[in-house]
Amino acid sequence: MSIRVLLVDDEELVRFGRRTVLESSGGFEVVGEAGDGAAGVAAARELRPDVVLMDIRMPVLDGLSATRQILALPEPPQVAVLTTFHVDDYVYAALAAGAAGFLLKDTPPRVTAALIESYVDKKAAPRKAQALRRIRELSDREREVLQLLGSGESNAELAKRLYVSEATVKTYVSRLLTKLGLANRTQAAILAHEAGLLG
Numbered sequence: 479m480s481i482r483v484l485l486v487d488d489e490e491l492v493r494f495g496r497r498t499v500l501e502s503s504g505g506f507e508v509v510g511e512a513g514d515g516a517a518g519v520a521a522a523r524e525l526r527p528d529v530v531l532m533d534i535r536m537p538v539l540d541g542l543s544a545t546r547q548i549l550a551l552p553e554p555p556q557v558a559v560l561t562t563f564h565v566d567d568y569v570y571a572a573l574a575a576g577a578a579g580f581l582l583k584d585t586p587p588r589v590t591a592a593l594i595e596s597y598v599d600k601k602a603a604p605r606k607a608q609a610l611r612r613i614r615e616l617s618d619r620e621r622e623v624l625q626l627l628g629s630g631e632s633n634a635e636l637a638k639r640l641y642v643s644e645a646t647v648k649t650y651v652s653r654l655l656t657k658l659g660l661a662n663r664t665q666a667a668i669l670a671h672e673a674g675l676l677g
Contacts, residue, residue: 480507484525486518486544487511487533487560496531515539519547522555530557531581534568542572549576609673612658620657621675623650627663628670 483506485493493511500506510525512518515532516539522530530548534541545557556578561569569580613621626636636647651663660666670676 480505481529482507482509482527484509484518484521484527484530485511486515486530486541488513488536515541515544518544522548523551527555530555532557532559534559534561534572542568542575545572545577546575605672606674609669612669613673616657620654623654624666624670625675627651627666628676630667
């Protein structure tokens with residue numbers, strides 16, 4: 479799965495450069511861009527990226543204020559602040575507000591990519607631990623069904639793999655969703671992914 483990135487910078491050329499670098503390095507999908515902090519907050523709320531690359535100095539709403547607003551969202555993304563300066567008061571304030579880190583605008587592309595991946599890993603670790611706690615009580619069979627749901631298998635495909643009827647698969651899936659307090663197969667697939675059941 480690609481890491482979904484939102485670029486927030488008032489310089490269009492900078493956004494274009496970051497987009498080009500990220501998309502050409504593989505594993506990243508730039509899901510949106512914004513030219514000021516207020517637009518960045520709105521885009522983060524709508525697009526729900528994994529990571530926001532946030533310029534510090536911008537019109538309308540500066541990057542520090544935008545970072546605070548984004549991190550106050552439910553299930554906020556990781557935020558990395560971009561600055562043309564080295565560590566200054568703005569960067570310290572952004573880190574104190576909860577930003578995952580900062581990048582200089584002239585940071586080499588491979589470093590940018592590696593840092594973004596590390597931000598996502600930081601976010602993923604507690605979610606994985608929580609997911610593992612949730613599936614701890616599952617039987618081996620239930621865990622197997624959850625893993626297959628995570629792979630996007632249909633009921634017919636599940637029936638073949640488990641050597642049971644489709645009716646039995648429906649029962650397994652229904653019982654699993656109830657046991658885990660999930661609303662649908664999509665939520666089950668996300669849980670399977672977060673728990674690391676998909677390899």
